[in-house]
Every structure is written in C-alpha cells, then in structure tokens.
Amino acid sequence: MSDTRADPVRTPRITVKDLARQLGMSVSTVSRAFYDDAVIAPETREKVLRHAAEIGYQPNPLARGLITKSSRIVGLVVSDITNPFYPEVMTRLTERLQAADFNVMLVVVSPARSEEEQVRVLLSYHPDVVVMLATTLSSAAATACRKVGTPVVFFNRSGSDEHSYAVTCDNERGGRLIADYLIDRGHRRIGFVAGRPDASTNVDRWRGFHARCLERDIPEPIASEGTTFSYEAGYAAARRLLAGPDRPTALFCANDILAIGAMDAARREAGLAVPEDVSIMGFDDIGMASWPSHALTTVRQPIDLMIDRTTVLALALARNEPCEPGVQRLPGRLVERNTTRSLP
Amino acid sequence: MSDTRADPVRTPRITVKDLARQLGMSVSTVSRAFYDDAVIAPETREKVLRHAAEIGYQPNPLARGLITKSSRIVGLVVSDITNPFYPEVMTRLTERLQAADFNVMLVVVSPARSEEEQVRVLLSYHPDVVVMLATTLSSAAATACRKVGTPVVFFNRSGSDEHSYAVTCDNERGGRLIADYLIDRGHRRIGFVAGRPDASTNVDRWRGFHARCLERDIPEPIASEGTTFSYEAGYAAARRLLAGPDRPTALFCANDILAIGAMDAARREAGLAVPEDVSIMGFDDIGMASWPSHALTTVRQPIDLMIDRTTVLALALARNEPCEPGVQRLPGRLVERNTTRSLP
DNA sequence: CTGAAAGCGCTTACAG
DNA sequence: CTGAAAGCGCTTACAG
Numbered sequence: 001m002s003d004t005r006a007d008p009v010r011t012p013r014i015t016v017k018d019l020a021r022q023l024g025m026s027v028s029t030v031s032r033a034f035y036d037d038a039v040i041a042p043e044t045r046e047k048v049l050r051h052a053a054e055i056g057y058q059p060n061p062l063a064r065g066l067i068t069k070s071s072r073i074v075g076l077v078v079s080d081i082t083n084p085f086y087p088e089v090m091t092r093l094t095e096r097l098q099a100a101d102f103n104v105m106l107v108v109v110s111p112a113r114s115e116e117e118q119v120r121v122l123l124s125y126h127p128d129v130v131v132m133l134a135t136t137l138s139s140a141a142a143t144a145c146r147k148v149g150t151p152v153v154f155f156n157r158s159g160s161d162e163h164s165y166a167v168t169c170d171n172e173r174g175g176r177l178i179a180d181y182l183i184d185r186g187h188r189r190i191g192f193v194a195g196r197p198d199a200s201t202n203v204d205r206w207r208g209f210h211a212r213c214l215e216r217d218i219p220e221p222i223a224s225e226g227t228t229f230s231y232e233a234g235y236a237a238a239r240r241l242l243a244g245p246d247r248p249t250a251l252f253c254a255n256d257i258l259a260i261g262a263m264d265a266a267r268r269e270a271g272l273a274v275p276e277d278v279s280i281m282g283f284d285d286i287g288m289a290s291w292p293s294h295a296l297t298t299v300r301q302p303i304d305l306m307i308d309r310t311t312v313l314a315l316a317l318a319r320n321e322p323c324e325p326g327v328q329r330l331p332g333r334l335v336e337r338n339t340t341r342s343l344p
Numbered sequence: 345m346s347d348t349r350a351d352p353v354r355t356p357r358i359t360v361k362d363l364a365r366q367l368g369m370s371v372s373t374v375s376r377a378f379y380d381d382a383v384i385a386p387e388t389r390e391k392v393l394r395h396a397a398e399i400g401y402q403p404n405p406l407a408r409g410l411i412t413k414s415s416r417i418v419g420l421v422v423s424d425i426t427n428p429f430y431p432e433v434m435t436r437l438t439e440r441l442q443a444a445d446f447n448v449m450l451v452v453v454s455p456a457r458s459e460e461e462q463v464r465v466l467l468s469y470h471p472d473v474v475v476m477l478a479t480t481l482s483s484a485a486a487t488a489c490r491k492v493g494t495p496v497v498f499f500n501r502s503g504s505d506e507h508s509y510a511v512t513c514d515n516e517r518g519g520r521l522i523a524d525y526l527i528d529r530g531h532r533r534i535g536f537v538a539g540r541p542d543a544s545t546n547v548d549r550w551r552g553f554h555a556r557c558l559e560r561d562i563p564e565p566i567a568s569e570g571t572t573f574s575y576e577a578g579y580a581a582a583r584r585l586l587a588g589p590d591r592p593t594a595l596f597c598a599n600d601i602l603a604i605g606a607m608d609a610a611r612r613e614a615g616l617a618v619p620e621d622v623s624i625m626g627f628d629d630i631g632m633a634s635w636p637s638h639a640l641t642t643v644r645q646p647i648d649l650m651i652d653r654t655t656v657l658a659l660a661l662a663r664n665e666p667c668e669p670g671v672q673r674l675p676g677r678l679v680e681r682n683t684t685r686s687l688p
Numbered sequence: 689c690t691g692a693a694a695g696c697g698c699t700t701a702c703a704g
Numbered sequence: 705c706t707g708a709a710a711g712c713g714c715t716t717a718c719a720g
Contacts, residue, residue: 066410105450107442388689
C-alpha cells in the first residue's frame with residue numbers, strides 16, 4: 001500500500017464534479033444524463049453527453065457500483081485450457097458480454113491453490129454473475145458463489161445441483177448417435193477412450209454410447225481408464241486398446257483432442273491405417289478436426305447456440321431477472337469425415 | 345438500471361460497519377487490521393482478522409480503490425486467439441497475477457468495433473496496468489491507455505514506441521538461427537511462409553532470416569505474401585511455394601501453426617514427403633509441435649522467462665514503481681525434430 | 689494505539 | 705426539470 005503513491009504520475013481522472021463545474025450544472029444533473037430513464041431535459045442531457053465525449057469522461061463504474069449494487073462485471077472461471085475448445089468459447093463469450101457492456105473478470109483456477117480461495121477474490125469484486133467454463137471444476141467454486149448470492153451458470157457441465165443453471169451439448173444423445181453410426185457400419189468390437197472420469201461430458205457421452213450399444217445387442221464396449229482430456233492421454237489409451245490380438249475395429253474417443261492422440265497412436269504404435277484398419281471418432285468438432293491431416297469424424301457441439309444461450313442467461317441473471325433453473329441440453333450433430341468406414 | 349433491484353434476493357454484503365459493531369470497535373480500527381503497515385495493536389488486529397475469516401468478510405476492493413486509487417485490476421487485452429500460443433500465455437500469466445493478488449480483466453478485441461472503444465470500457469475500471477497479448481494489436485489501444493496515464497506492457501510485440509514496455513522473444517536472432525541451421529544442412533533455395541505482414545514477430549523473424557541468408561551468400565529467399573497466422577494460410581502459401589518446377593528444398597514458416605498447415609499442404613497438395621523432399625521449420629514451439637505426427641523442428645520461445653519478466657514488470661508498474669522502458673528481447677533456442685534433414 | 693470526521697466518485701430519494 | 709444532501713463501503717489524516 002505504502003508504495004501505491006510512490007510516484008504520483010498518474011493523470012488525475014476526470015470526475016462528475018469536473019463536468020458539473022465546466023457545464024455550470026449540479027452533479028446530480030450531470031449524473032442523470034447517463035441514465036436513459038432518468039428525468040432530465042433532452043437538451044440538458046445532450047449538452048452533458050456531448051461535452052463528456054469531448055473530454056473523454058465516462059462515469060466510474062466502481063463508484064457507480066457502490067450505489068447501484070451492480071458492478072457490470074461477469075466472472076469467468078476456467079481451468080482446463082489445454083482443450084482448444086475452451087479458448088474459442090472463452091473469447092466468443094467475452095466478446096458477446098462486452099458487446100452488452102459487461103466486462104469479464106477472468107480467473108484461471110490453478111491446482112496449486114484451492115478453488116474456493118481463488119473464487120473468493122473474484123467474488124470480492126461483486127460480479128453480477130459468474131460463468132464457469134468447466135467440465136472439470138468441482139462444485140466448491142459454485143458453492144462459494146451461492147453463499148454470497150451470486151448466480152452462476154455452468155457451461156459444458158451438467159450435474160450441478162438442482163437449482164443451478166447450465167447449458168451443455170446433449171452429450172448423452174451424442175453418445176447414442178455415435179453408437180448408432182458405428183453399429184450401422186458393421187462395427188461390433190468398439191473401444192472407448194475416456195477423458196476425465198469425473199467430468200460430466202465424459203460421463204454423459206459414455207452413458208449414451210454404452211446404453212445404445214446394449215440396446216442394439218453389441219458386446220460390452222471396452223473402455224480405457226480415463227485420466228485427462230489430452231492428446232497424450234488419447235495416445236496412451238489407444239495404444240493399450242489396440243495392442244491386444246482381438247483389437248476393436250472402432251474407437252470412440254470422449255473428445256477430439258483424445259481422438260487425435262488416438263489416431264497418432266494407431267498409426268505409429270500399432271501400425272494401423274485409419275480408417276482402413278480402425279475407425280476413430282471424436283466429439284466437439286474443434287477447428288483442428290477438419291484439418292485435412294485429421295479429417296476427423298466427430299459430433300459437433302452446437303457452439304453458437306450454446307454461447308448464445310449462455311450469454312442470454314448470464315445477462316438476465318446479472319439483471320436479477322427471474323430465470324428458470326436447470327440444464328439446457330442442446331443437440332449436437334454428427335459430421336462425417338475420413339476417419340471412419342463401413343466394415344465389409 | 346430500473347430492473348437492477350427487481351428481485352432483491354441478493355444477500356446483503358457484510359461491511360466494515362458490521363464487523364465494527366460486532367467487535368465493538370470503530371470502523372477505522374477494523375480497516376487498519378487489513379494493512380500490514382498500519383499502526384494497530386497486534387491483538388486487535390488478530391481479533392479482527394479472526395472474526396473476519398469466520399464470517400467471511402473481506403474488504404470491498406471497489407470501495408477501497410476509490411480511495412487508494414489502486415484497483416488491483418490488471419487489464420489483459422487479446423485479439424488473435426486462433427494461435428494456440430496465446431491461450432497458454434494468457435492462462436499462465438493470469439495465474440501468476442492472481443497469485444500476486446491482482447485480478448485480471450479480460451478484453452477480447454473483436455474486429456467488429458474499434459480497438460479504442462473496446463479498451464475504453466476496460467479503462468473505466470481503472471486497471472493499475474494493462475498488458476497487451478498481441479502481435480496484432482495496433483497502437484490505438486496503447487494510446488488510449490497512455491492518455492489516461494495507465495502503463496501498458498506489450499507481450500510478444502516490439503516496435504511499439506520509444507517509451508513503452510515490451511517483452512518478446514529475440515525474433516530476429518531466431519530468424520538467423522534458422523537460416524544458419526538450414527544453410528549448414530545444404531539448403532540453398534529456401535522459401536518463407538509469412539504470417540501477418542504488420543506483426544512485429546513476422547517482420548523481425550523475416551528480417552533476421554533474410555539478413556543471414558544474404559550474409560551467407562544464399563540466393564534471395566522467396567517469401568509468400570503474408571495474410572494471417574493460421575493453418576489455412578500456411579497451407580495455401582506452401583501449396584503455391586511448392587508448386588513451381590524449381591521448388592525450394594526448405595520452408596521457414598513464421599510460426600508453428602503456419603508450419604503445420606504447410607506440412608499438410610506439402611504432403612497432400614504437392615505430394616511431397618517431409619523431410620525427404622522438403623524440410624519445414626516453424627517458430628514458437630507450441631504444444632502441438634512436439635506431437636509425433638508433427639515432430640516439428642522449430643525455435644522455442646522462452647515462454648517461462650517471458651511470462652516471468654512480464655509479470656514482474658506489470659506488477660512493478662501497477663505499484664507505480666519506476667521501470668526502465670524498452671523492449672526486452674529474450675533468446676529462443678532451436679529444437680530439432682523430424683521435419684528437417686541435410687541435403688546430400 | 690484508537691476513534692470521529694472527511695472524502696473517494698458516484699446515484700437517488702427528497703424538495704423545490 | 706434541477707439542485708442540495710445523504711449515503712454506498714471503504715481509508716486516512718487528524719486529534720486524543
């Protein structure tokens with residue numbers, strides 16, 4: 001603290017008082033000009049706004065927030081950034097929120113410190129709402145939010161408790177889609193490359209896939225032991241899955257990044273051609289999936305719609321409008337590329 | 345505004361006053377407990393701190409900032425998020441800043457609106473410092489910051505004006521490293537796959553590379569017309585460069601993501617084997633570069649060091665400590681993998 | 689060492 | 705329609 005004022009070169013900020021003085025008005029009047037629904041003469045408002053624009057004044061949202069109890073901050077909590085799916089979501093969501101005149105405060109949950117502790121400092125800024133971008137986050141963070149009455153919406157994570165908000169892809173349905181696709185093409189021995197075992201995306205995709213396999217009288221699919229959603233994990237799991245003599249003819253990977261690792265393992269470790277010797281499917285449809293070298297058959301998450309829903313929900317909650325809790329499950333669609341084929 | 349209080353379910357926040365009342369002290373005393381260098385009896389401080397922890401009180405940094413003129417917010421401005429290099433930097437930087445008790449306010453500059461406008465709303469929160477993660481950002485944003493006296497540090501971008509702060513890889517030296525490496529291995533006809541022409545990374549890498557080629561009496565390298573740093577751009581550029589009859593024996597790509605696109609083009613469009621028919625090099629050493637399917641020879645940016653320097657610099661500036669302006673150019677190192685070979 | 693008071697930059701009843 | 709005053713949650717000289 002002591003050094004905060006060590007070198008007072010900071011330009012002193014323009015305040016309402018300055019404006020009021022320069023315009024010969026009271027601060028109240030000046031303040032009112034910035035609120036559409038305030039009672040103020042149109043010419044007065046215009047005068048204020050014009051002058052403000054000229055000298056580059058804008059009300060300090062921090063001071064404003066003290067009174068209105070609204071910070072216009074939305075907290076964005078992320079953790080698993082290795083999945084290329086997230087940076088894209090993060091930036092697009094941020095753009096949308098910014099366009100609605102909210103600012104995003106980012107917290108990256110590092111395993112080094114407790115989730116709750118890290119969210120606590122975010123909470124001290126009184127965000128109007130926080131959105132969790134996280135398959136991976138436990139509910140500790142959400143609980144901390146709820147304790148201070150801050151609404152939270154989960155992106156890409158279901159299974160949070162009853163009265164919270166979530167928007168996800170319909171992962172279970174996606175899993176079924178994949179089972180049908182593979183089975184329709186004659187596959188019987190199918191392997192599953194798992195991601196994080198406790199992630200709802202992993203659980204739901206597997207559940208749908210597994211259920212559909214049983215419904216269609218396919219032998220129990222063999223699942224790898226899940227660890228993380230990473231290239232390396234996909235590589236390692238596929239190597240094991242494809243090592244035995246009775247290897248699967250197809251692999252469903254819990255997400256694209258796993259699938260890309262799995263493809264490399266199939267080619268380099270097991271010496272198999274994709275899709276000639278083994279079919280491989282992912283989930284998400286990240287940008288890389290469509291690169292010619294991967295050309296991955298996968299299920300595309302309805303990302304535009306998901307972001308849209310999340311934005312609308314977050315904005316409504318930030319404004320304290322009543323919203324119906326629950327998880328919105330949006331349907332994905334299967335996109336066929338070159339990593340799968342029909343068995344003769 | 346009107347709807348802000350529509351549904352007053354928000355838990356009322358605990359304030360200093362509550363603490364003071366509950367402890368039978370004045371607010372001044374309570375406040376002092378949170379400052380290490382304030383004069384206050386040790387037992388009093390402990391009593392306050394203990395009680396605060398119990399009931400989950402922490403001072404509101406917004407109100408605090410009004411007085412101290414320090415928001416403990418650092419602005420993080422990003423734009424080109426398609427390059428996987430950035431998400432990594434972004435999250436690691438954020439973690440470091442959080443660990444130092446600063447919070448990150450993220451602004452994603454979208455091409456839809458003006459840079460200055462988008463930074464303006466960040467500035468209204470009075471960040472103590474802003475760091476620009478951007479090869480791509482113009483100086484408009486930086487100018488806006490300077491106008492209100494907010495210090496800015498550029499990450500991965502040099503060539504900002506004289507009295508600003510920047511930390512980058514020594515890109516020019518990296519370009520020379522690559523020229524030497526290729527020339528030492530017998531390459532004479534070398535192509536350059538350019539990224540964004542106005543990005544300092546692109547310019548500096550090319551400059552060093554080009555200069556070194558001339559110094560060593562290699563024929564003028566042929567450069568593609570740069571557009572963006574993307575897989576697609578690398579793909580398109582390499583296809584053109586490798587199409588002619590007198591094609592280059594090696595390609596230096598301005599970054600890894602371009603290089604990966606270039607490799608795919610070489611293989612699929614030109615029918616060339618890498619490195620047998622053409623050697624390919626990138627720059628950055630993003631995670632993907634080391635995947636077995638790419639195994640890209642590249643120059644690794646000293647990312648740990650860069651992040652460290654940026655953190656230290658940003659923190660110092662946030663505290664208004666005097667810092668020496670200028671750009672810190674940190675040496676990268678060449679990492680050899682499987683996309684290059686010696687010419688016989 | 690502690691407390692009463694002023695003030696940070698705003699907004700918002702309350703009078704006029 | 706406008707202004708004077710109170711107050712949001714804090715910090716910090718200033719007395720004591």
